[in-house]
Amino acid sequence: MTLTIDYDFRKQIRSYNASLDYCFQCSTCTGICPVAQLTNGDFNPRKLIEASLLGLKDMLIEEPKVWYCLTCQKCVELCPQKVELTEIFDVIKNYCVKEGKIPEAFNSQAISVLETGVALPFSDPIMKRRRQLGLEDYKTVDPKEIKTLLKSIGFDKLLRFDTPTTDKKEGGK
Amino acid sequence: MTEIKEQKKEHPKEELIEKPFSDLKYSLYLGCVIPNRYPMIERATRFVFDKLGIELIDMNGATCCPAPGVFRSVDKALWLTLGARNLTIAQNNKTTELLTLCNGCFGTLHEVEHEMKSNPDINQRINKILAEKNIHFDGNVNVRQIMDVLYFDFGLERLKSLVKKTLNLRVAIHYGCHILKPSSTQLFGQDPDNPTFFDEVVETIGCQSIDYQEKLMCCGAGGSLRTGFKDNSLQYTIEKLRQIRKVGVDCIVVCCPFCHLQFDLGQIEVSKFLDDGEEEFRIPVIFITQLLGLAMGYEPEDLGMIKPEEPKGISPFVPFDKLLKKIESIPLDNQVQKIKTNAKTEAKPKAKTKAKTTTKGGKKL
DSSP: OOOOOOHHHHHHHHHHOGGGGGOOOOOHHHHHOHHHHHTTTSSOHHHHHHHHHHTOHHHHHHSGGGGGOOOOOHHHHHOTTOOOHHHHHHHHHHHHHHTTOOOHHHHHHHHHHHHHSSSSOOOHHHHHHHHHTTOOOOOOOOHHHHHHHHHHTTGGGGSOOSSOOOOOSSOOO | OHHHHHTOOOOTTGGGGGSOGGGOEEEEEOTTHHHHTOHHHHHHHHHHHHHTTOEEEEOTTOOOOOOTTHHHHHOHHHHHHHHHHHHHHHHHTTOSEEEESOHHHHHHHHHHHHHHHHOHHHHHHHHHHHHTTTOOOOSOOEEEEHHHIIIIIIOHHHHHHHOOSOOOOEEEEEOOSTTTOSGGGOSSOOOTTSOOHHHHHHHHTTOEEOOOTTTTSOOSOTTTHHHHOHHHHHHHHHHHHHHHHHHOOSEEEESOHHHHHHHHHHHHHGGGGOOTTOOOOOOOEEEHHHHHHHHTTOOGGGGTOSOOSSOTTOSOOSOOHHHHHHHHHSOOHHHHHHHHHHHHHHHOGGGHHHHHHHTOSSOOO
């Protein structure tokens, strides 16, 4: 596979977060990363930073690896160069979304927020449980207000509405 | 845990302890997971605060915080806009303190607060978007997390005075991530690799915080992992559960509903990853306000610890039966005191007052 360096992409990440430049590839991040340990190095924050430094856009946005970050911030705490890794991964993920590379589970949750204001839709059984616990029915936000607000920042244009939003069972933080 | 306790730093908001309870007032931010997946947390928290006479004002019209992993990853502008809009609801409630019961909501709202207060460029940009809805964030809202409120606003002294039932349970606590990191904006001024505030609270209200390996590791749900890659996320959870089982506890105590979900529903979901012959996990998971309520002597039913009418798909997934049986068998402290006093009265009738003074102050077993 040939790797193409995309200078614009690299510049873009650096313009959002200049701490990228400080990385000297010591691999402390990968050493401490719980996901790296669990995936046997398949998710490797050092490599993602290296690819960002080199502007290897294709490598970063074609593979969904960057989405494996737990945002637990262990790496950020321990990085001797104070590289803000989770922030940089967010920049890359935001870029993926702009390129239409949003994983389905995220797409459906984002649509849920756009349409209803909450990430998890309410269901009858849960309303019943709330009443059993002596709680009032939850007052949801006026969806129209949220929709117009989010449309004003062009959020709807980032999402894919063509696929059925099936994976609505669980929430994500 | 005594070793850790000795390292306790003087916390910066000590003077708040002197404030009377009736002066405390918070806007309650519920988020998505609590009202929608773990309503028993809402029940327990509202109940305990009500009993203490502390006002919780609902945040009508609040949206998803939005979730730090999922929405920040999708679009940072959306994340800041919705986050700042939620902060303005607390502002409209005429409260300066916004209380969240979730680490994730805390992570988002606290960071949005920080960005809006410290970055004039972002403040201007986001307020301009909000202006379309005639909303403006004035910057008079402090985002608080339940642990921070218990630790600083209630304070350990007062928490201790609330205990009516010394449970002495062995509990495994799980801090979670966003409450500890980034350390630059963390509220407790503690080392994220060696925090003590949760342990201190749990031990103050009469339980034993049992140390276990990987105590500070993420529950596995964080970021986007549970949402996008559930099997991977469960690999963490099973590791943590194994470590917790190894030390033997009565329950897991959490301060975040998403960690709660990952540990509770997760125990059912990890079944497929169990080794041959490995026993299923059935460790009850409770929220810190439930533990506090129990220690205050309230009934489990008051704290939402009842079985759902239709259990399918409704939390809690791990039954509380064993834990509740144990709690039921523990007498209230004043009953212990009475028994002790009676015993002493029978033996030495004149020593009644003396017996009372010796049993004052918590340790009565």
